Amino acid sequence: xxxxxxxxxxxxxxxxxxxxxxxxxxxxxxxxxxxxxxxxxxxxxxxxxxxxxxxxxxxxxxxxxxxxxxxxxxxxxxxxxxxxxxxxxxxxxxxxxxxxxxxxxxxxxxxxxxxxxxxxxxxxxxxxxxxxxxxxxxxxxxxxxxxxxxxxxxxxxxxxxxxxxxxxxxxxxxxxxxxxxxxxxxxxxxxxxxxxxxxxxxxxxxxxxxxxxxxxxxxxxxxxxxxxxxxxxxxxxxxxxxxxxxxxxxxxxxxxxxxxxxxxxxxxxxxxxxxxxxxxxxxxxxxxxxxxxxxxxxxxxxxxxxxxxxxxxxx
Amino acid sequence: xxxxxxxxxxxxxxxxxxxxxxxxxxxxxxxxxxxxxxxxxxxxxxxxxxxxxxxxxxxxxxxxxxxxxxxxxxxxxxxxxxxxxxxxxxxxxxxxxxxxxxxxxxxxxxxxxxxxxxxxxxxxxxxxxxxxxxxxxxxxxxxxxxxxxxxxxxxxxxxxxxxxxxxxxxxxxxxxxxxxxxxxxxxxxxxxxxxxxxxxxxxxxxxxxxxxxxxxxxxxxxxxxxxxxxxxxxxxxxxxxxxxxxxxxxxxxxxxxxx
Ligand SMILES: Nc1ncnc2c1ncn2[C@@H]1O[C@H](COP(=O)(O)OP(=O)(O)O)[C@@H](O)[C@H]1O
Ligand SMILES: [Mg+2]
Numbered sequence: 001x002x003x004x005x006x007x008x009x010x011x012x013x014x015x016x017x018x019x020x021x022x023x024x025x026x027x028x029x030x031x032x033x034x035x036x037x038x039x040x041x042x043x044x045x046x047x048x049x050x051x052x053x054x055x056x057x058x059x060x061x062x063x064x065x066x067x068x069x070x071x072x073x074x075x076x077x078x079x080x081x082x083x084x085x086x087x088x089x090x091x092x093x094x095x096x097x098x099x100x101x102x103x104x105x106x107x108x109x110x111x112x113x114x115x116x117x118x119x120x121x122x123x124x125x126x127x128x129x130x131x132x133x134x135x136x137x138x139x140x141x142x143x144x145x146x147x148x149x150x151x152x153x154x155x156x157x158x159x160x161x162x163x164x165x166x167x168x169x170x171x172x173x174x175x176x177x178x179x180x181x182x183x184x185x186x187x188x189x190x191x192x193x194x195x196x197x198x199x200x201x202x203x204x205x206x207x208x209x210x211x212x213x214x215x216x217x218x219x220x221x222x223x224x225x226x227x228x229x230x231x232x233x234x235x236x237x238x239x240x241x242x243x244x245x246x247x248x249x250x251x252x253x254x255x256x257x258x259x260x261x262x263x264x265x266x267x268x269x270x271x272x273x274x275x276x277x278x279x280x281x282x283x284x285x286x287x288x289x290x291x292x293x294x295x296x297x298x299x300x301x302x303x304x305x306x307x308x309x310x311x312x313x314x315x
Numbered sequence: 316x317x318x319x320x321x322x323x324x325x326x327x328x329x330x331x332x333x334x335x336x337x338x339x340x341x342x343x344x345x346x347x348x349x350x351x352x353x354x355x356x357x358x359x360x361x362x363x364x365x366x367x368x369x370x371x372x373x374x375x376x377x378x379x380x381x382x383x384x385x386x387x388x389x390x391x392x393x394x395x396x397x398x399x400x401x402x403x404x405x406x407x408x409x410x411x412x413x414x415x416x417x418x419x420x421x422x423x424x425x426x427x428x429x430x431x432x433x434x435x436x437x438x439x440x441x442x443x444x445x446x447x448x449x450x451x452x453x454x455x456x457x458x459x460x461x462x463x464x465x466x467x468x469x470x471x472x473x474x475x476x477x478x479x480x481x482x483x484x485x486x487x488x489x490x491x492x493x494x495x496x497x498x499x500x501x502x503x504x505x506x507x508x509x510x511x512x513x514x515x516x517x518x519x520x521x522x523x524x525x526x527x528x529x530x531x532x533x534x535x536x537x538x539x540x541x542x543x544x545x546x547x548x549x550x551x552x553x554x555x556x557x558x559x560x561x562x563x564x565x566x567x568x569x570x571x572x573x574x
Contacts, residue, residue, distance in 0.1 A: 187421075189417060189419055189421040192374055192417070192421065193421035193480075194423075195372075196415040197411070197414075197434065197435035197439060197483065197484070197486075197487055198407050198411035198439045198487065199407060199435075199439055200403065200404055200407045201403055201407075203438060207434065208423055289424045289426065289468065289469060290424065290425070
């Protein structure tokens with residue numbers, strides 16, 4: 001192997017001649033030639049420069065983009081988007097956990113009900129489900145808990161409520177599969193050890209199994225939260241004033257279509273970036289004890305270390 | 316408690332049968348274990364030793380026969396001459412009096428050693444946290460891990476993990492401890508530290524049923540040794556008798572293989 005420098009990794013190669021080991025210390029080390037990488041990088045930079053130039057010269061009024069970034073209605077629309085995302089995801093995760101546990105149940109009735117739920121809500125378009133919840137008053141004009149409470153359906157199931165229910169139920173069907181995989185990934189010995197110290201099944205699930213399943217569950221849920229943030233734009237179809245529909249209302253009037261779409265894109269990207277940060281910290285939290293090494297530093301800790309080591313260097 | 320419980324054995328297994336599908340794993344196991352007694356279960360792999368232990372704390376349900384621990388029938392509530400099958404919550408309550416130590420330790424990896432030990436007392440028995448922590452520290456010190464309370468299981472050696480697992484079981488203040496090959500997953504040089512802890516426990520008068528291949532431990536610590544094969548107890552008696560002068564040919568051939 002040592003005589004085939006091409007197979008070595010790292011940035012240097014040893015020039016080996018068949019000589020006695022005693023002379024080896026004087027061998028010259030030359031960095032590998034990297035013409036290919038250089039050419040590639042240049043090509044990418046050229047394409048980027050061309051893209052930037054075309055964008056700068058395109059018929060986009062960047063002033064309009066800037067002016068609309070903080071328009072009130074858009075910010076309110078952004079707020080609706082974010083709140084709808086949170087409500088739908090919370091509903092989806094709760095349902096997902098419940099249905100996952102149902103599907104793993106020994107009772108055939110319980111597991112079949114769980115299976116049916118997934119079958120229906122994963123098997124039909126979420127758009128259809130939103131329209132159905134929005135129009136639910138057509139088949140159930142009144143909602144009531146006999147003797148306690150009653151109301152007209154249209155007053156209770158507002159567009160926002162319909163969207164939250166529709167998106168949440170749909171999400172629950174997907175999340176339940178993720179949670180089920182997570183639960184199955186936890187060693188059975190964990191459950192037995194928990195039972196052996198007298199834990200009930202519910203407590204075992206909550207304290208022992210789910211926290212460990214989280215390591216498997218969280219990355220896909222993070223993905224799906226980001227997906228949900230974007231899927232909320234479908235709710236505009238049933239009259240929810242989320243950011244994209246508000247942008248449309250503006251560009252129907254001023255005709256600055258691309259500018260307003262760019263504004264929305266900027267806000268979506270900002271929100272997604274924020275979610276990625278939250279995901280990082282959540283994953284870090286549930287990684288407790290998962291490896292013999294200590295946890296990776298958070299960016300804040302890394303920054304602090306960089307600053308303190310910089311100070312020491314200057315002294 | 317009635318006055319008879321002190322004369323009665325702590326554990327009484329009566330003709331316990333267990334099968335998995337067509338496979339008969341336990342074919343009528345009967346065994347009495349008195350309070351303070353240490354019984355070692357020996358036998359070839361697949362003879363049903365683990366299954367029997369798991370039946371005692373209802374990790375497996377017996378198909379026929381009965382197991383008493385104290386004056387309770389495991390998995391049932393006795394009312395007059397009737398046995399009512401218990402629900403999971405009540406079975407969980409029965410298990411609190413029985414500690415179990417597993418071959419693969421099964422510590423909770425997302426909790427520190429100390430958190431592993433207080434999980435039962437705080438979460439199951441409702442002991443105040445400060446009190447549970449103090450007791451857990453005493454227990455960890457007793458198993459020689461007083462300085463490891465904040466370590467996660469993965470940062471501990473196998474022998475250390477198993478000692479934490481023993482502390483976790485002891486924290487419930489069990490009347491009975493079940494050990495299922497507690498040293499089989501350990502590197503040879505770590506076996507001693509776990510056996511030492513178990514010897515210690517035996518001396519305090521804890522009732523223990525130990526499945527093990529450590530013949531030396533059985534000879535030194537056990538009050539009685541039982542040899543199991545094919546889902547039956549073939550031979551039981553004091554170690555000097557079963558290990559020193561085995562009567563059954565299968566016991567003899569097993570001992571000649573492990574000694
Ligand atoms: N949950 C189970 N399902 C099916 N077979 C099992 C199960 N648990 C144990 N067995 C079988 O029962 C037999 C006895 O197993 P076990 O009690 O673990 O033996 P030992 O502990 O003496 O090695 C083995 O043949 C094993 O394959
Ligand atoms: Mg076994």
